[in-house]
Amino acid sequence: MKIDYINEVAFVQGLKKGDSKAYTYLVETYHHKLCNYAYGLTGDSDNNTYKNLIF
Numbered sequence: 001m002k003i004d005y006i007n008e009v010a011f012v013q014g015l016k017k018g019d020s021k022a023y024t025y026l027v028e029t030y031h032h033k034l035c036n037y038a039y040g041l042t043g044d045s046d047n048n049t050y051k052n053l054i055f
Contacts, residue, residue, distance in 0.1 A: 005011035005025055014022030027034070039045055 005014075005022070011022055011025065015026065
């Protein structure tokens with residue numbers, strides 16, 4: 001089940017509060033972009049690098 005945040009402010013507040021639904025939405029929506037970002041920072045394509053940066 002994909003959660004959809006219509007209100008960006010509510011989404012960011014959820015992330016700040018540690019809301020697991022907000023983190024689920026973040027990962028489901030931006031996984032590919034976050035992996036590319038982590039790769040750009042580290043040059044390492046290892047999935048553990050991505051997990052360490054995000055969590």
